[in-house]
């Protein structure tokens with residue numbers, strides 16, 4: 507557990523540090539309110555607890571914690587517990603401390619026994635918080651991943667598309683948004699079973715990933731449909747890039763349980779150049795191009811600039 511000790515009195519700070527280091531905690535220090543804010547911001551990723559003196563010149567502990575809580579909220583950071591340390595045992599001060607964003611309030615001189623017990627309680631909270639952050643990460647990943655192919659699902663793909671469109675509007679580099687739809691996929695399922703169909707979807711996702719440039723994005727939009735975003739693309743490159751994708755998919759059959767499954771895809775592409783268009787209309791243009799590819803024979807790329 508990593509602890510930030512804030513105290514303007516050197517001896518108090520060093521005694522606390524000595525005690526906590528002996529108990530096995532990692533300690534960082536600050537000797538005034540502003541330094542506490544700076545240290546907090548610098549270490550917020552792995553800090554577990556702040557022990558904050560209240561009476562300090564210039565900026566007192568309450569003010570420092572208020573500023574820390576505000577910065578934390580602005581940057582959507584996790585809550586890190588704060589214990590105030592004060593010589594004042596006034597009830598109003600305890601209340602002010604909690605209102606300022608503290609989680610506990612200890613009265614100086616602090617008994618080592620009480621401090622050790624409080625540290626143990628804070629350790630439990632820190633462990634719980636860490637587990638929560640981990641599970642949130644896993645949940646977030648599950649909520650944004652297609653479970654069959656492991657690529658982004660439609661929701662996550664659309665979020666990334668929106669972000670890429672914002673970047674295009676800001677920096678002017680164009681993006682291509684494409685929809686891939688496997689041809690006659692119903693036949694694949696009918697002939698090779700649902701497992702065969704699933705194996706094709708996984709293989710196709712892997713083939714796309716194998717030639718995806720860094721920074722480009724793949725998602726499964728649903729069924730046998732994938733979305734691709736190619737960033738920083740020039741108008742004259744579009745056809746060659748997507749012909750390459752088409753050929754990596756139809757170059758050789760997918761092998762499932764010893765049987766070969768031939769596969770082709772139709773691709774509709776639309777270019778986004780930073781105009782007022784939104785993601786729905788961009789996807790619609792790609793979808794219209796895809797419809798044209800399907801209607802005019804499949805296994806081809808149709809591009810709408």
Ligand SMILES: Nc1nc2c(ncn2[C@@H]2O[C@H](COP(=O)(O)OP(=O)(O)OP(=O)(O)O)[C@@H](O)[C@H]2O)c(=O)[nH]1
Nearest residue numbers: 687688689690691692693695700703704729730800
């Ligand atoms: N195996 C498998 N099949 C799926 C999955 N999701 C959708 N499908 C199937 O994909 C097929 C899509 O068929 P259609 O929309 O008729 O299109 P298609 O046969 O690919 O024909 P075209 O798109 O016109 O070339 C349906 O049979 C769906 O059941 C999936 O996760 N796994």
